[in-house]
Amino acid sequence: MRRDIHGIHHAGILTRDLGALELAYTALGFTLSPRSRHLLAATPGAAPTPGCTANRCALFGGAYIELLGIVDESAPDPWHTKAMADEYEGFRLLNLETDDAEATDRRLVAGGLRTSGVLDLARDVDTEAGARTVRARAVHMDPRTTSEGYVGVAQHLTRNYVHQPRYLQHPNTARALEAVLIVADDSVFDVITDRYSLILQTTPERDGPLAVLNTTHAQLRIVRATHTQDVIPGEPAPAPSYLAAMTVAVENLAVARDLAERGGIETRTAAGGFFVSARHARTGLFFTAR
Numbered sequence: 001m002r003r004d005i006h007g008i009h010h011a012g013i014l015t016r017d018l019g020a021l022e023l024a025y026t027a028l029g030f031t032l033s034p035r036s037r038h039l040l041a042a043t044p045g046a047a048p049t050p051g052c053t054a055n056r057c058a059l060f061g062g063a064y065i066e067l068l069g070i071v072d073e074s075a076p077d078p079w080h081t082k083a084m085a086d087e088y089e090g091f092r093l094l095n096l097e098t099d100d101a102e103a104t105d106r107r108l109v110a111g112g113l114r115t116s117g118v119l120d121l122a123r124d125v126d127t128e129a130g131a132r133t134v135r136a137r138a139v140h141m142d143p144r145t146t147s148e149g150y151v152g153v154a155q156h157l158t159r160n161y162v163h164q165p166r167y168l169q170h171p172n173t174a175r176a177l178e179a180v181l182i183v184a185d186d187s188v189f190d191v192i193t194d195r196y197s198l199i200l201q202t203t204p205e206r207d208g209p210l211a212v213l214n215t216t217h218a219q220l221r222i223v224r225a226t227h228t229q230d231v232i233p234g235e236p237a238p239a240p241s242y243l244a245a246m247t248v249a250v251e252n253l254a255v256a257r258d259l260a261e262r263g264g265i266e267t268r269t270a271a272g273g274f275f276v277s278a279r280h281a282r283t284g285l286f287f288t289a290r
Contacts, residue, residue: 003200003201004100004104004107005098006097006217007063007216007218008094008095008177008218009063009156010063010065010066010095010154011063011064011091011094011243011283012068013067013068013281013282013283014070014089014092015069015090015282016085016089018035018054021067021282024280024281024282025065025281026263027259027260027263028172028276028281028285029170029260030172031168032057033057033059033125035071036054036125036134037050037051037053037123037124038123039051039121039123040119042076042078043119048120049076051076052071052077052082053068053069053070054068054071055067055068055069055123057167058170060163060168060174063097063217084150087239088238090243091278091282093149093150093152094180095138095151096153096200098153099155101118101137101139101153101154102118102137104139104153105117105118108139108141113195113198113199114141114142114144116139116141116152117139118137118138120135120136120137120138121135121137121138121154122135125162132158132161133158136157136158138152138154147192147239148184148192148242148243149243153199171255172260173251174248174250175249175251175290176217176218176248176290177218177247177248177249178247178248178249178288179221179247180218180220180221180245181222181223181245181246181284182220183225183228183241184223184241185225186225186226189211189222189224193222196213200213202214207221209223209227209230210222211223228244232244232284234277235284236279245278245283245286247285249288249290250273250287251289253287253288257274257287260274260276265280266280272288273288273289
């Protein structure tokens with residue numbers, strides 16, 4: 001069976017204070033792309049128009065971490081980002097990567113999932129060859145069916161404009177976004193796990209309290225809310241189900257940890273590396289060696 005989803009496209013942290021989030025991730029040793037304003041389509045086939053958000057990204061050549069900020073409260077909000085922030089800010093968005101958004105959307109709908117259809121996204125960026133427009137296609141899951149966060153799949157149309165080589169070298173030696181941890185309320189743990197099994201076309205494996213779903217390039221890890229303290233002890237729980245943490249692979253753990261601590265960010269030892277709390281990074285961050 002050919003799987004049409006290969007890994008994580010990007011994981012998004014939402015804030016109304018993009019400046020503060022930028023400072024935190026710079027202190028953690030990430031190189032960030034310049035700010036870029038979003039052009040968004042409200043419906044399938046509609047032309048993208050300037051929205052209320054902009055982003056900066058920590059790019060790894062494959063997946064990336066998006067720092068997504070609401071920068072103009074008066075601007076159009078076709079993707080309902082302001083309502084999302086009104087609920088709570090933090091790790092709110094997870095997009096999985098496909099190379100064919102149309103085909104993936106057809107498969108998901110045929111599997112009984114409700115989606116937005118294929119939407120177009122664009123944003124202007126500077127490249128070494130001058131200004132260029134990043135273009136992508138996205139399919140959003142109906143957020144009423146994804147209690148853990150805003151979930152979708154995305155397709156790069158201009159990957160080279162996003163993952164520019166000059167932004168891929170990080171002082172903390174980061175190399176990849178390898179996993180996402182999802183906390184599922186006990187009552188919907190099986191529902192959430194089954195949904196991701198359908199989306200990823202794979203069967204979960206057990207790893208202690210975790211259900212682990214593997215893709216070619218990344219993992220999704222799902223834990224019951226009652227076992228959260230076994231995995232991320234002491235972390236805030238913003239909702240019954242939520243996107244809880246990311247795992248970043250680095251070349252040199254000692255360098256990454258030293259940078260974080262010299263930047264005034266507390267760390268604690270975790271299996272295979274160290275952990276930074278969502279209190280500092282707006283999501284839990286595991287750092288592991290690669």
